Amino acid sequence: MLEFIERVLGAFCNWECLHDAFCLLNAFALQHIHNFIKAPRRLFHLFGKFHVNSTYAVYLAKQQKHNIKYLVSIISENPDSYMFHTANIGLASVQAKVMNIPVIIKETRGEKEKELLDLEAAIKEAAQKHSISGIVCGAIASKYQRSRVDKIAKKLGLVSLTPLWHKDPETLLRDMLRAGFRIIITAVSAEGFGQSWLGRIIDEQTIQDLLELNKKHGVHISGEGGEYETLVLDCPLFAKSIKITESDVWWQGNSGRLMIKDVVLEDKTAD
Structure with a gap:
């Protein structure tokens, strides 16, 4: 026994x-x-952070044979939301389209703690209407975010899965590249970053530069502390790749954003 x-x-x-x-x-x-x-084969994924970590968490969940039924995207009015990334969050519907997964989109004013009520309402709606039994969250090191998602899941009787939790961030980035993820940096907000980082493709050299920023300024290598935000242009989950056709740059101090104004979907070429 x-x-x-x-x-x-x-x-x-x-x-x-x-x-x-x-x-x-x-x-x-x-x-x-x-x-x-x-x-928990029928899951939905919290896509509100709209970061490569979120997409990679979906990828790992599907690798583990879980059935991702819905994505949930929370659009915050507050660019400095404690829970959600906001840069180019409107493109969540585009990513959902190329993944062929329905997305539930909810808005929030982004007030600390109060925004959790909007998140809970979105999760509750999905769970009740679509027979969802669990949540996949892309948190790596943020106890603030994970603890709040776990609390909501427990309250609603759902399983909370965090496949990236406490994984080595450098290893994670390299694993993403090996898996075929094409990722760009869309926002930065930390000492050491410059405007040239906006729109930069994450490759081996980018990882090396992030390691240097980590040593000099304490930047989290995966951007878990909001130091930078990302957009996945292509990965094995996508039926088509995303190509940016129009964008602007906003910059102030040591913070900036790549404001993506238009994209097109392209057929993927065989390797």
Whole structure:
């Protein structure tokens, strides 16, 4: 008995072993638990941060055979929102289109803590209308964001999955590149960045430069602290790639944004 329980608990502590845990519980006929936490194959994803981390979290969830049924995009009026990225957030619908996943879009005034009520309402709507059993969140190191998403999930009886949590940010970026992600930087807001970073493709040299900024200024390599924001132009999840055809640059001090005004979708070329 003790060995069985240890196997179950160990599986629950490992993202990659979630399915094994559900199988073990089912085999042991703990039906009252199984009915509550049966394998969360029908999930929706919090896309409100609109960062490469969010898209990569979807990618990993699908790799683990989870069924991503909906994306949720929260559009904040506050450019300095504590919970949500805001640069070019309107393009969330474009990304949802090329992923062929429906997106639920909600607006918020972006007031600290109060914006969580808007997030909760969006999640509750998705869970009730679409039989969703869990949430995928792209948080890496932000306890503020993860704890609040976890709290909402618990309140609504949903499973909260964070496949990137506490992963090494340098390794994550390289894993994304190896997986075929094409990523650009769309906003910066930290010492050490210059206007030339806007629109820059993340490649090996960019990673090396981010490592230097981390050493000199404490910049989080994955931009988890809001130091920079990104847009995924292409990845294995996309049926078509995104091409920016018109944009402007806004810059003030050591902060700026690439304001994307228009994009087109292009057929993907075979490697």
